Amino acid sequence: MIELQNINRIFQVGDQQVHALKDINLTIQNGEYLSIMGPSGSGKSTLLNIIGMLDQPDSGSYHLQGKEVTHLSDNKQSIIRSSEIGFIFQFFHLLPRLTAAENIALPMMLAGIPHTERKERTDEILQRLDLTQRAHHKPEQLSGGQRQRVAIGRATIMRPKVLLADEPTGNLDRHAGHEVVKILEQLNQRGITLIVVTHDPELGERAHRKIEFIDGAINIDTGTKQA
Amino acid sequence: MSMGTRDILHFSFAAIIRHPLRAMLVLFAISIGVASIIILTGLGEGARRFVLNEFSSLGTNLLIVLPGKSETGGAMSIMSGATTRDLTLQDTSSLQRHHQIKRVAPIIFGAAEASWQQRSREVSIIGSTSELLSLRHWSLSQGSFLPHGDMTRASAICVIGQKVASELFSQSNPVGKKIRIGDRRFRVIGVLASEGKSIDIDTQSIIIIPVASAQNLFNTPALFRILVETRSRESQEQVKQFIIDTIKTRHQGEEDITIVSQDALLGTFDQILTALTLTITGIAAISLTVAGILIMNIMLITVSQRTAEIGLLKALGASRHQIQIIFIADAILLSITGAALGLLLGQGGNLLIHQFLPTLDNSAPGWAIVGAFVVSICTGLLFGAMPARRAANLNPIQSLVRH
Numbered sequence: 001m002i003e004l005q006n007i008n009r010i011f012q013v014g015d016q017q018v019h020a021l022k023d024i025n026l027t028i029q030n031g032e033y034l035s036i037m038g039p040s041g042s043g044k045s046t047l048l049n050i051i052g053m054l055d056q057p058d059s060g061s062y063h064l065q066g067k068e069v070t071h072l073s074d075n076k077q078s079i080i081r082s083s084e085i086g087f088i089f090q091f092f093h094l095l096p097r098l099t100a101a102e103n104i105a106l107p108m109m110l111a112g113i114p115h116t117e118r119k120e121r122t123d124e125i126l127q128r129l130d131l132t133q134r135a136h137h138k139p140e141q142l143s144g145g146q147r148q149r150v151a152i153g154r155a156t157i158m159r160p161k162v163l164l165a166d167e168p169t170g171n172l173d174r175h176a177g178h179e180v181v182k183i184l185e186q187l188n189q190r191g192i193t194l195i196v197v198t199h200d201p202e203l204g205e206r207a208h209r210k211i212e213f214i215d216g217a218i219n220i221d222t223g224t225k226q227a
Numbered sequence: 228m229s230m231g232t233r234d235i236l237h238f239s240f241a242a243i244i245r246h247p248l249r250a251m252l253v254l255f256a257i258s259i260g261v262a263s264i265i266i267l268t269g270l271g272e273g274a275r276r277f278v279l280n281e282f283s284s285l286g287t288n289l290l291i292v293l294p295g296k297s298e299t300g301g302a303m304s305i306m307s308g309a310t311t312r313d314l315t316l317q318d319t320s321s322l323q324r325h326h327q328i329k330r331v332a333p334i335i336f337g338a339a340e341a342s343w344q345q346r347s348r349e350v351s352i353i354g355s356t357s358e359l360l361s362l363r364h365w366s367l368s369q370g371s372f373l374p375h376g377d378m379t380r381a382s383a384i385c386v387i388g389q390k391v392a393s394e395l396f397s398q399s400n401p402v403g404k405k406i407r408i409g410d411r412r413f414r415v416i417g418v419l420a421s422e423g424k425s426i427d428i429d430t431q432s433i434i435i436i437p438v439a440s441a442q443n444l445f446n447t448p449a450l451f452r453i454l455v456e457t458r459s460r461e462s463q464e465q466v467k468q469f470i471i472d473t474i475k476t477r478h479q480g481e482e483d484i485t486i487v488s489q490d491a492l493l494g495t496f497d498q499i500l501t502a503l504t505l506t507i508t509g510i511a512a513i514s515l516t517v518a519g520i521l522i523m524n525i526m527l528i529t530v531s532q533r534t535a536e537i538g539l540l541k542a543l544g545a546s547r548h549q550i551q552i553i554f555i556a557d558a559i560l561l562s563i564t565g566a567a568l569g570l571l572l573g574q575g576g577n578l579l580i581h582q583f584l585p586t587l588d589n590s591a592p593g594w595a596i597v598g599a600f601v602v603s604i605c606t607g608l609l610f611g612a613m614p615a616r617r618a619a620n621l622n623p624i625q626s627l628v629r630h
Contacts, residue, residue, distance in 0.1 A: 052542065054538075054541065054542055054623045055622075055623075074546055074547045074548075075546045075547075075548065078541070078544050078545060078546035078547075078549070079544070079546075081541075081542065081543070081544045082543065082544020083544070087542045087543070093535060093539045093542075095536060095539070096245075097241045097242065097245045098241065106540075106543055107543045107544055109230060109234045109238070110230060110540065110543055110544050110545045110549060111544060112230055112231060154543070158544070
């Protein structure tokens with residue numbers, strides 16, 4: 001469960017202060033499928049970064065699975081990021097020098113998981129994502145859809161409870177985008193909490209709970225309703 | 228949470244070979260630094276060994292007795308009216324009594340024209356005794372050396388250097404021939420083996436005659452020096468005192484000799500040449516520092532080019548500490564490889580120099596090799612640490628969003 005209370009985030013841009021998040025209160029149950037929409041600069045990406053612990057709020061509290069995480073040390077935060085949260089980015093962010101399989105295995109390498117187990121888990125994920133044939137290809141040899149599937153493999157290899165997707169289809173054609181969404185929704189059906197930030201109304205509408213951001217505050221929250 | 232060393236190295240290696248030009252530059256800089264340390268210390272050490280070796284070719288446990296007292300106040304002896312007495316053959320004989328003295332050889336030094344048939348040349352003449360040969364560790368290629376016997380008796384025999392032999396006699400055998408030295412005739416009884424140059428004299432172009440003959444030839448009883456070989460290094464001080472006392476008694480209580488010990492000479496040169504080696508090593512170490520700064524520069528560029536990757540690694544669960552380790556591993560991997568290349572380059576350079584200067588044993592000393600390695604790895608660590616810390620402190624979102 002994700003519980004955000006009175007979260008504020010203020011950026012200093014030149015001599016101006018930008019209040020990116022204003023007193024955000026948000027509770028997300030485990031297993032929810034949620035979309036965050038809103039215009040550029042409305043604060044939706046900042047919120048995603050705070051949930052993913054890539055950014056620290058200036059005030060407020062954040063409980064992840066019942067545990068306050070904002071004041072943890074860098075080391076402890078990185079352990080939580082590694083085991084609890086998966087990220088998917090618009091531009092994939094695969095390491096070009098590594099193969100598909102190595103990219104997927106990267107979080108396990110950082111976590112110090114032994115080689116044999118890494119190999120097993122990577123093979124399993126490659127098969128599930130239909131990428132076995134592409135395991136030893138470099139990202140430049142893969143199509144956009146394949147790249148994003150590799151990124152999904154990487155985001156889920158540590159079996160996180162929360163998946164954060166920032167414009168997951170923003171850089172894909174319709175067909176590939178649709179395929180990626182299907183995979184993400186399957187993951188959600190298996191119990192993962194799926195949070196999608198998007199401009200795309202069609203993608204946003206698919207979520208069971210929709211939140212709209214305007215000017216650093218939640219404008220609309222359709223609330224938790226079981227699908 | 229920890230990464231295996233193998234993983235870190237593998238990861239760094241993949242990152243390094245992705246930018247071969249950058250890697251080559253760093254490797255080049257480090258290897259030149261290491262190679263120059265190895266070559267320069269090799270040369271310095273070679274020079275030191277060469278000089279020390281030359282000094283020990285003088286003989287072992289050697290004391291050199293010179294006439295005249297040389298003190299800091301050299302003029303004082305003139306002021307006090309003390310006169311310098313010549314060293315004589317009687318002085319030499321008086322030294323033979325001490326049980327710690329193994330050999331004594333008087334030396335008279337001069338130059339004269341030597342000729343055989345139509346050929347002649349100017350030669351350095353050494354007047355001495357039979358002891359000289361073993362005292363100076365010389366050897367003969369032909370014939371025999373001056374015979375043992377009364378050193379005050381002149382005889383018309385001589386031992387000649389290799390070059391003198393070939394210049395005067397070309398192909399014919401010199402032993403038994405009579406040559407003219409100055410206005411006297413001497414029979415050649417032996418030829419010195421060619422040992423090249425000793426530090427003080429060129430043994431190839433000298434003629435050795437009995438000391439009494441030299442006194443006659445140069446018309447003086449005065450000795451140039453007396454060489455004394457002691458039985459051991461430890462007894463040198465004792466023997467020195469004995470020589471001073473003995474000569475003083477013989478010279479009416481006047482202490483008018485100077486004794487130079489080979490050890491003192493050796494020690495001085497050793498110090499000078501060690502200082503020289505350290506100096507050039509220091510200069511070479513500067514080039515390693517320059518390499519270090521290059522590493523830092525290139526690493527900083529790398530960090531700014533890899534911001535997206537750093538952000539990503541953080542998002543995937545890498546701690547600040549891990550990021551730092553990954554970047555330091557880059558620097559260390561580069562510096563170790565560079566050091567290894569430099570070692571090859573340096574040793575190769577030393578071999579090449581040895582081809583041109585075969586008499587110089589210019590192999591680099593162990594401490595220089597280990598030192599160059601350690602310094603280059605420390606350079607990698609030191610100059611890699613700052614960019615690594617910068618990488619670790621990068622804000623992950625900003626680096627990710629930029630793309």
